[in-house]
């Protein structure tokens with residue numbers, strides 16, 4: 401399988417801040433690769449290095465076979481970047497914004513005109529194509545920004561939190577759009593702190609925290625590591641007894657692991673947890689409030705590895 405991106409011990413330090421702290425990646429061509437992590441994990445810094453906007457402190461990286469420091473212009477020509485912070489020209493219309501990017505990439509008018517309208521249609525923006533972007537909502541601007549990253553048909557695309565701040569309906573539109581794109585043999589790197597998004601879209605993903613990869617695999621592999629069980633979460637008043645409560649719960653053979661989350665909450669991986677709440681209540685011997693049960697998610701993978709939530 402051909403490799404789209406390969407990094408070795410890639411680092412970026414800002415003074416004392418180890419934003420990216422030794423990342424090794426190997427991303428196959430044609431895959432949709434997720435980078436999931438909480439705020440400040442180093443996602444944007446990684447993307448900025450790989451898209452040659454930012455020089456690494458040390459380490460090596462190749463993108464589409466080109467070195468990120470020595471062959472940046474080769475890379476720039478072949479990639480698309482949808483940055484986390486909107487980069488958009490408010491005094492141009494939606495259509496003009498996209499045309500401008502196509503022109504910057506040297507596309508012929510006959511090629512980009514039709515393509516632009518096709519793209520605007522896919523993002524439900526065709527009826528606003530001639531409106532100035534400055535009057536657009538945040539979600540509409542973000543969708544235009546996504547289109548500006550893809551108009552020149554790049555071989556490789558970076559989407560840095562493409563659905564941040566979108567309502568659920570617009571998020572679906574963007575998800576469908578990204579999926580559709582990938583089917584055309586394009587490699588996509590997608591950063592997010594939304595575990596549903598990472599789960600839904602990624603063929604494979606890394607979870608990063610404090611600039612380091614803490615785990616890697618397909619969504620099913622990562623969730624599978626926690627077992628097939630249900631996740632049971634509840635609130636307790638007795639915070640000084642959290643560890644004891646978890647240990648008592650773990651005496652039950654169907655409770656595989658337990659973690660405190662925040663100050664007052666406990667998360668247990670308990671097979672068939674919903675049916676067995678009363679058995680758990682019997683052994684923990686404290687009042688369990690606000691009980692909820694769910695299937696394993698990528699957030700539970702993160703909790704399992706760090707003891708924190710993705711959005712603490």
Ligand SMILES: Nc1ncnc2c1ncn2[C@@H]1O[C@H](COP(=O)(O)OP(=O)(O)OP(=O)(O)O)[C@@H](O)[C@H]1O
Nearest residue numbers: 414417419437438439440441442443444445446593
């Ligand atoms: N130009 C900079 N100068 C100093 N520190 C920086 C700079 N850019 C990023 N950092 C720091 O590096 C760390 C990683 O930041 P980064 O933006 O890569 O995180 P992120 O995973 O993208 O977070 P978010 O989910 O909030 O977008 C943070 O601690 C951030 O404050």
Ligand SMILES: [Mg+2]
Nearest residue numbers: 443444445484
């Ligand atoms: Mg970021």
